[in-house]
Amino acid sequence: MSQARTLTFSIFRYDPQESGDKPKMVTYSLTEAPGMTVFIALNQLRETQDPSLQFDFVCRAGICGSCAMVINGFPTLACRTLTANYPDGHIKLMPLPGFDLIGDLSVNTGKFMRELSERLSLWLHPNSADNDIHRIEAPMSPEEATKLYELERCVECGVCVSACATKQMRDTFVGAVGMMKIARFELDSRDTRTADDFYHVIGNQDGVFGCMTLLGCQDTCPKDLPHMQQIAYLRRKMASV
Amino acid sequence: MKIIYTDTLVVGAGLAGLRVAIASKERGLDTLVLSLVPAKRSHSVAAQGGMQASLANTIKGEGDDEDIHFQDTVKGSDWGCDQDVARMFAHCAPKAVRELAQWGVPWTRITKGDRQVIVNAEKVTITEAEAAHGLINARDFGGTKKWRTCYTADGAGHSLLYAVDNKAISLGIPVHERMEALSLIHDGERCHGVIARCLITGELRAYIAKSTTIATGGYGRIYSVSTNAVICEGIGQALALDTGVATLGNMEAVQFHPTAIVPVGILTTEGCRGDGGVLRDKDGYRFMPDYEPEKKELASRDVVSRRMTEHMRKGKGVNSPYGPHLWLDITLLGQKHIDTNLREVKEICENFLGIDPVKDWIPVRPTQHYSMGGIRTKANGESPQLSGLFSVGEAACWDMHGFNRLGGNSLAETVVGGMIIGKYVADFGEQTSLVVDTDLIAQFGKQLQTEVDQLIEGEGTEDPFKLKASMQKIMMDYVGIFRNGPELEVAVNQLTELLERSKNLGLKCKKRHANPELVEALRVKRMLKVAVTVACGALARTESRGAHSREDFPQRNDQDWLNRTLTSWPDANSLRPEMSYEALDVMRMELPPGYRGYGVDNAIAHPDTQKRQQQVEAILAELGDDADRYAKQAALMPFELPEEYQPRNQRFTDTVAKTDAESGEK
Numbered sequence: 001m002s003q004a005r006t007l008t009f010s011i012f013r014y015d016p017q018e019s020g021d022k023p024k025m026v027t028y029s030l031t032e033a034p035g036m037t038v039f040i041a042l043n044q045l046r047e048t049q050d051p052s053l054q055f056d057f058v059c060r061a062g063i064c065g066s067c068a069m070v071i072n073g074f075p076t077l078a079c080r081t082l083t084a085n086y087p088d089g090h091i092k093l094m095p096l097p098g099f100d101l102i103g104d105l106s107v108n109t110g111k112f113m114r115e116l117s118e119r120l121s122l123w124l125h126p127n128s129a130d131n132d133i134h135r136i137e138a139p140m141s142p143e144e145a146t147k148l149y150e151l152e153r154c155v156e157c158g159v160c161v162s163a164c165a166t167k168q169m170r171d172t173f174v175g176a177v178g179m180m181k182i183a184r185f186e187l188d189s190r191d192t193r194t195a196d197d198f199y200h201v202i203g204n205q206d207g208v209f210g211c212m213t214l215l216g217c218q219d220t221c222p223k224d225l226p227h228m229q230q231i232a233y234l235r236r237k238m239a240s241v
Numbered sequence: 242m243k244i245i246y247t248d249t250l251v252v253g254a255g256l257a258g259l260r261v262a263i264a265s266k267e268r269g270l271d272t273l274v275l276s277l278v279p280a281k282r283s284h285s286v287a288a289q290g291g292m293q294a295s296l297a298n299t300i301k302g303e304g305d306d307e308d309i310h311f312q313d314t315v316k317g318s319d320w321g322c323d324q325d326v327a328r329m330f331a332h333c334a335p336k337a338v339r340e341l342a343q344w345g346v347p348w349t350r351i352t353k354g355d356r357q358v359i360v361n362a363e364k365v366t367i368t369e370a371e372a373a374h375g376l377i378n379a380r381d382f383g384g385t386k387k388w389r390t391c392y393t394a395d396g397a398g399h400s401l402l403y404a405v406d407n408k409a410i411s412l413g414i415p416v417h418e419r420m421e422a423l424s425l426i427h428d429g430e431r432c433h434g435v436i437a438r439c440l441i442t443g444e445l446r447a448y449i450a451k452s453t454t455i456a457t458g459g460y461g462r463i464y465s466v467s468t469n470a471v472i473c474e475g476i477g478q479a480l481a482l483d484t485g486v487a488t489l490g491n492m493e494a495v496q497f498h499p500t501a502i503v504p505v506g507i508l509t510t511e512g513c514r515g516d517g518g519v520l521r522d523k524d525g526y527r528f529m530p531d532y533e534p535e536k537k538e539l540a541s542r543d544v545v546s547r548r549m550t551e552h553m554r555k556g557k558g559v560n561s562p563y564g565p566h567l568w569l570d571i572t573l574l575g576q577k578h579i580d581t582n583l584r585e586v587k588e589i590c591e592n593f594l595g596i597d598p599v600k601d602w603i604p605v606r607p608t609q610h611y612s613m614g615g616i617r618t619k620a621n622g623e624s625p626q627l628s629g630l631f632s633v634g635e636a637a638c639w640d641m642h643g644f645n646r647l648g649g650n651s652l653a654e655t656v657v658g659g660m661i662i663g664k665y666v667a668d669f670g671e672q673t674s675l676v677v678d679t680d681l682i683a684q685f686g687k688q689l690q691t692e693v694d695q696l697i698e699g700e701g702t703e704d705p706f707k708l709k710a711s712m713q714k715i716m717m718d719y720v721g722i723f724r725n726g727p728e729l730e731v732a733v734n735q736l737t738e739l740l741e742r743s744k745n746l747g748l749k750c751k752k753r754h755a756n757p758e759l760v761e762a763l764r765v766k767r768m769l770k771v772a773v774t775v776a777c778g779a780l781a782r783t784e785s786r787g788a789h790s791r792e793d794f795p796q797r798n799d800q801d802w803l804n805r806t807l808t809s810w811p812d813a814n815s816l817r818p819e820m821s822y823e824a825l826d827v828m829r830m831e832l833p834p835g836y837r838g839y840g841v842d843n844a845i846a847h848p849d850t851q852k853r854q855q856q857v858e859a860i861l862a863e864l865g866d867d868a869d870r871y872a873k874q875a876a877l878m879p880f881e882l883p884e885e886y887q888p889r890n891q892r893f894t895d896t897v898a899k900t901d902a903e904s905g906e907k
Contacts, residue, residue: 052758058278058472110279114416152403153399
C-alpha cells in the first residue's frame with residue numbers, strides 16, 4: 001500500500017453570534033485514511049484540532065439531507081463525499097448559500113423547508129370520506145405508486161436552492177424543491193387539489209414562470225431527481241389553466 | 242429563564258414522537274415538539290425495508306392475520322416481551338398502514354398475475370390474485386411466517402416520516418428545532434416538563450406541560466460501530482435515569498444487524514435477504530443453510546448475527562484492514578429489481594464502497610443496530626413511577642420486542658405505538674390540569690445552568706471526545722454480540738472509571754452559544770450512565786435470551802430469568818444504578834414459553850409453563866370448535882385498546898369470500 005496522503009482542508013469559518021468575528025478561510029491538515037469521507041474528516045478535525053468547528057450530520061449515509069455544503073465549488077452531501085475523489089488532496093469547504101448561516105458550515109435548512117411547506121401546503125389533501133382505517137384500503141395503480149416514490153425521494157438537503165440562479169435573484173422563488181413537491185402531489189390520485197388550485201400557488205414569477213431554466217438543480221441534485229422534466233411538465237400544465 | 246407552557250410536550254420529532262403529537266393536536270390540545278434536528282432528518286428516515294402489518298394482500302401473505310403476527314413477535318422476542326402490548330400492536334398495525342396511505346405514503350402496490358421472485362436462491366413464479374391488484378404489497382423479512390412487511394421501494398422510513406411530518410405541519414404543530422432537552426422537571430411523583438438548551442444560542446428554557454413524551458430513539462451510539470444516526474445517543478434514557486425515580490427496562494437487550502457495510506457501519510436493509518439475497522464466506526460458500534437449514538438467511542436477526550460471527554471465528558471471514566467480514570450477494574436479484582426496490586442500497590454501495598451490487602458482492606458484518614431496552618412504560622405508554630412522563634418508539638421499553646426485535650417491527654412500532662399511546666397522552670391531557678411550581682422550575686433550571694457554568698469556567702481536564710471514544714470501544718469490545726462474565730466485569734469497571742472521570746470534564750472552547758464541545762460534554766456524562774446501565778444489566782443476566790447471548794450461560798433460563806430488568810439511578814453521585822426485576826407472568830400468557838425454532842432446544846422451563854399450556858388447551862377445548870379466532874383470543878388473554886382502535890381489520894380475502902356477509906367490522 002502506498003503511503004497515506006496528507007489532505008489540506010480549507011474551511012470557511014465564521015460565528016455570526018461572536019461579536020467582532022469576521023468570515024475567513026482557515027487551513028487544516030489531516031492524514032487521509034482508506035474510505036475517508038468528508039464526514040469522517042470533519043469529525044476528526046473537530047475532535048483533534050478545533051472543537052468549535054460547526055457542521056451538521058445526522059444519518060451520515062446520504063439519506064437524511066442534513067450535511068449539504070459546497071465542496072470545491074460544487075454543492076453536495078458531505079457525508080458521502082469520499083476524500084479520494086480529490087486527486088490533489090485540496091478540499092475547500094463552504095456553507096450552502098441561500099440559507100441562514102448558523103456558524104461555519106452549519107446552515108438552517110430546516111427553517112426554510114418548514115416555511116416552504118406551510119406556504120405551498122405541501123401535504124396530501126385527501127378526500128376525507130375515504131378514511132376508514134379498519135376497512136380494506138383503496139387500490140392504487142402499481143405504476144402510480146412507483147412514480148410517486150420516484151418524485152418523493154427528495155431529502156430537502158437544499159442543494160437545488162443553493163445552485164439556483166433564479167433563487168439568488170428572487171428571494172421568494174420556491175425553487176426546484178418546492179416545484180418537485182407540488183409535482184408529486186399533483187400526480188397523486190388521492191389528492192383532491194386541481195390544476196387550478198396549484199396554479200394559485202406556483203402559477204407565477206415565484207413559481208414555474210420565474211424559473212430561468214439554468215437547471216443548476218438538475219446538475220447538482222444528490223438524488224438525481226428529474227427536475228428539468230417536472231418543471232417543464234408543471235409549466236405546461238399551469239400554462240393551460 | 243424563559244418558560245413556555247403547553248398541554249402536550251413531545252421530545253423527539255421522529256415518527257413515534259410526531260404521531261403522538263398529531264393524536265394530541267387532533268384532540269384540540271396545545272402541542273409542541275422539541276427536536277435536535279429538523280423533523281424530517283430524524284433517524285426514522287433511515288428505515289429502508291418496511292413495516293410489518295398483517296394485511297395479507299399478497300399471495301405469499303395469504304392466511305396472515307393478527308394472531309400470526311402476534312406469535313412471530315413473541316417468538317422473535319424469545320418470550321421476553323409483554324404479550325398484551327404485542328397484541329395491541331399486532332391488532333393496530335394494519336390500521337396504521339391504511340391511515341398512512343391516507344396521509345400520502347405511496348406504498349408499493351401489487352400487480353396482478355405472474356411475478357418472478359427469488360426464494361432460497363431460486364427463481365420462483367408467484368401469481369397474484371386479480372382482486373388484489375393495486376392493494377398494498379408486502380415483502381419477506383426474517384423471523385416471520387408470512388410475507389408481511391409493507392414497503393415503499395427501499396425508502397419506507399423516508400416515505401413514512403415525510404407523510405407524518407407533513408401531516409403535523411398541516412395541523413400547525415410547532416417543532417422547536419435544535420433544542421436539546423437535558424433534564425426532566427419532576428417532584429418525584431409527577432413530571433412537569435423539561436429544561437432544554439438551544440443548540441444555536443445556548444439559551445436555557447423551561448418547557449412546562451401536562452404530559453411529557455420522550456421519543457428520542459435508541460442508544461446505539463454508545464457503541465463505536467453502529468448503523469444508527471449520530472444523534473441516537475441515549476439522551477432520552479439518560480433523562481429518565483437522572484430523575485432517580487423512573488426506571489429503564491431491559492437495557493442489556495441490544496440488537497446487532499447482520500448486514501451493515503464494512504467499515505462505516507451503514508445499513509443495507511434486511512430487504513436484501515428478504516428479496517432473495519444470500520450470505521457468502523471467503524470461499525464464496527453460502528453457509529447459512531448449514532447452520533439454520535429451515536430459515537437460512539431469514540432466521541431472526543440475532544440468530545443470523547451470531548451465526549455470522551461464529552463462522553468468522555472459524556476463519557471463514559474475508560480479511561480486510563478493518564478486520565474480517567462476510568459477503569452479501571444480491572447479484573442474483575438482477576439489475577431491474579435492484580434499481581427499483583433496492584435503490585438506496587445501490588446508492589450506498591456506489592458512494593461508500595465504490596462497487597455495483599448488481600455485479601459485486603457487498604462486504605458486511607453484524608453491527609449494533611437497535612435498542613430493545615428503553616424507558617419502561619405501562620401499556621398506555623406512561624412511566625409506572627412518574628405520572629405525566631410518557632415514552633414511545635425505540636426510546637421506550639413499552640415492550641413488544643423483549644430481547645430481540647423482528648425486522649419490520651420497529652418502523653411499525655413507531656407509528657402503531659404512536660397512534661395508541663397518542664390516544665392515552667391525549668386522554669391524560671384532557672383529564673389533568675397543568676401544575677406550575679415556579680420554585681421547582683427554577684431549581685431544575687439552576688441545576689443545569691450550574692452544570693454548564695462548571696464546564697465552561699471549571700478547571701476540568703478530561704476531553705469529552707476522548708471519553709466518548711473510550712466508552713464506545715469498551716461497549717464494542719466487551720458488551721457485543723457474544724458476552725461473558727469476565728469481559729462484562731471489565732466493561733462495568735472501566736465504564737465506571739470513565740463515569741468518575743466525566744466529573745472532571747474541561748473544555749477548550751469556552752463559548753456559551755453554539756459550541757460543539759459543550760454539547761459533547763453535556764451528552765457524554767449522560768451517555769456514560771446509559772452505558773453503565775447496559776453493561777450492569779448484561780453482567781447480571783446469567784442466561785442467553787434473544788440478542789443477549791452469554792457464552793458462559795448459553796441456555797435460555799425461564800426458571801430464573803423470565804423477567805424484565807429494571808434499572809434506576811436514585812443516587813446521582815453513585816457510580817452504579819440500582820437494579821431490580823419484574824417477573825413476566827406465565828399464567829397470563831396467551832403463548833406460553835416454547836421453542837423458538839433455532840439451534841438446539843435447551844431452554845430451562847419455567848415451573849408454570851406446563852400448567853399454563855394445559856390451561857390454554859382446556860380453555861380452547863371448552864370453547865369448542867365453533868369458536869372463531871377472536872373468541873379464542875379473548876378467552877386466553879383479553880387486552881385493552883382505545884375504543885376507536887377496537888374494530889376488527891377487514892382483509893381482502895374477507896371481501897372475496899363473503900361478498901354478501903358481514904363486512905368484518907365490530
